Amino acid sequence: MPDQATVHRIAVLGTGRVGTTLARAFARSGYEVIVGSRDPDALDEERRGQLGEVAVAAFSEAVAGADVVVDALPGEHAVEVVSSLGDLLDGVVVLDVANPLDTSRGMPPTLLVKDTDSLAEQIQRACPRARVVKSLNTVNAAVMVDPGSVGDGDTTVFVAGDDPAARELVAGLLTELGWRDVLDLGDLTAARGIEMWLPLWVRLMQILGTAQFNLRIVR
């Protein structure tokens, strides 16, 4: 297992609820965290307040020197943003937590990519030397950083990526967030199934009346 001590700086791309929630959680764990934004000066006071002491910078400034870059961008912008970062992501572990949701035709969302491809694979192709790992996109922001808040036991989170050491490094970060059932699904094509979970998640949220739920793989 790779030494988590090799991770010092984490850049989180995206200033939405997922980005701010993850940034604060990683900061609480003791990492140096910086949030990347398209326009840091345009960030409203509420978002900045939610981030506390966490710094905000332009995307390219945020990722410079980061050991892990978290993609918490809206799915429709993720490929464009990571592509714009060019070789800044070479060798960097990119934790992709985004979902390729198309909300342009209202609710429920449909998927921008599916079945024979995935957002995570698009990101990997856009940044061939990044070490992309898909994870955490299967739960809402609150559950991502507090998995013990769901039910009375351990629920499951998946990791998938072509680089086994990157998967293990992300699994270590997940363990620090409180996840105990981290299921390694192997190479990045598993992201197809992981992302296609979302339509069922959306329906479950509507039926259950809450986003505070998750699946457990019982075997």
Place this chain on the structure above:
Amino acid sequence: MPDQATVHRIAVLGTGRVGTTLARAFARSGYEVIVGSRDPDALDEERRGQLGEVAVAAFSEAVAGADVVVDALPGEHAVEVVSSLGDLLDGVVVLDVANPLDTSRGMPPTLLVKDTDSLAEQIQRACPRARVVKSLNTVNAAVMVDPGSVGDGDTTVFVAGDDPAARELVAGLLTELGWRDVLDLGDLTAARGIEMWLPLWVRLMQILGTAQFNLRIVR
């Protein structure tokens, strides 16, 4: 809740592992069960042996007089077969357990329909007066009829369909098979998410080395 006593005869379309497993389970529960086949005379001895006392007939003969028709056909043939049955399915509860898997390009399978449509909705459109309910396609045949064989507790099975009474009738059949966590997801568009679970299921089967697993929705 509709009276399960109104269900006397169940027709199971399909002589594969799912069809024969469900047919035997419903027969054990005391229903009059008949299996529908494209060519009943071509059924090999092994399949016929697996069916025990359960009769096999041509599709149209099997569904005549049935209160519930189970679609356990290969996904690529389901719409064609139910379409051919015309008004024989009027008012009948059609329990669609099939998955729209495309295995023509090898493993893993891709999906023949997804995201903005589903196999269950295609079947409903082909037979507008049938009462289509999607369920059970999220687990393998052995788990369908013996849900207690997975893990040490209750795992989840979904039902979706446009007719609430049909969903409740199917939920009653599932309870008889041993299911205790039957989650009603509402109208038939929920089948999109339920069917898009399959690619993740296939990867999990590969990683876990068994099909004896299921998800539990923890809330």
